[in-house]
Amino acid sequence: MRHNQSTFRLAALSALSFLVVFADHAPAQTALFSPRRDFPVGEDALAVVVGDFDRDGMTDVATAELSSNSISVLLGNGDGTFRPALLLAVSLPRALIVGDFNGDGGPDLAVGGSQGVSIFLGNGDGTFQLAGDFAVGGRPALGLAAGDFNRDGALDLAVVIGAEPVFVLLGRGDRTRNASRRTASTRWWPWLTSTETVRRTS
Ligand SMILES: [Ca+2]
Ligand SMILES: [Ca+2]
Numbered sequence: 181m182r183h184n185q186s187t188f189r190l191a192a193l194s195a196l197s198f199l200v201v202f203a204d205h206a207p208a209q210t211a212l213f214s215p216r217r218d219f220p221v222g223e224d225a226l227a228v229v230v231g232d233f234d235r236d237g238m239t240d241v242a243t244a245e246l247s248s249n250s251i252s253v254l255l256g257n258g259d260g261t262f263r264p265a266l267l268l269a270v271s272l273p274r275a276l277i278v279g280d281f282n283g284d285g286g287p288d289l290a291v292g293g294s295q296g297v298s299i300f301l302g303n304g305d306g307t308f309q310l311a312g313d314f315a316v317g318g319r320p321a322l323g324l325a326a327g328d329f330n331r332d333g334a335l336d337l338a339v340v341i342g343a344e345p346v347f348v349l350l351g352r353g354d355r356t357r358n359a360s361r362r363t364a365s366t367r368w369w370p371w372l373t374s375t376e377t378v379r380r381t382s
């Protein structure tokens with residue numbers, strides 16, 4: 181415990197020093213970044229992720245906007261500018277991550293909102309289709325992380341809801357990938373998961 185407290189204090193001091201350095205040396209900021217450019221999205225954007233959603237080699241951006249009940253997808257032009265946002269409807273989104281949840285090689289979106297976790301499968305052209313909403317204890321999903329927790333090759337999700345349990349949604353990946361690659365992306369929405377909770381040990 182003492183070690184953890186010391187580590188925390190050291191991290192806090194390091195962060196403070198970092199901020200002070202930049203506050204006292206404003207020219208360093210202009211050396212790191214050119215003047216900002218703004219691109220409109222919805223109201224109260226709380227999360228932002230990047231990916232190549234239309235698979236054109238240019239990095240794109242997606243944001244989750246709480247008050248607008250929307251996800252904005254801005255396709256990049258490759259020069260630091262973005263096209264006008266494409267909108268996805270989600271109730272009160274707070275968390276957003278990118279992952280390949282159906283195993284087709286293209287990026288998908290997982291959104292934490294008032295309905296739990298909503299999975300939007302990428303169509304490969306910058307548009308998405310809703311695969312489903314997955315409840316997490318009847319509460320809003322406030323934070324998401326993705327990883328292959330059971331090492332079966334399918335991407336899984338860890339979800340925090342502000343209460344004690346951490347929900348783990350085990351992905352089933354693309355169940356047809358070995359049978360028919362062609363039909364996999366169009367006929368299967370395979371993110372029908374088993375759900376379990378992981379509780380504190382103390
Ligand atoms: Ca792109
Ligand atoms: Ca995918």
Ligand SMILES: [Ca+2]
Nearest residue numbers: 328330332334
């Ligand atoms: Ca897995």
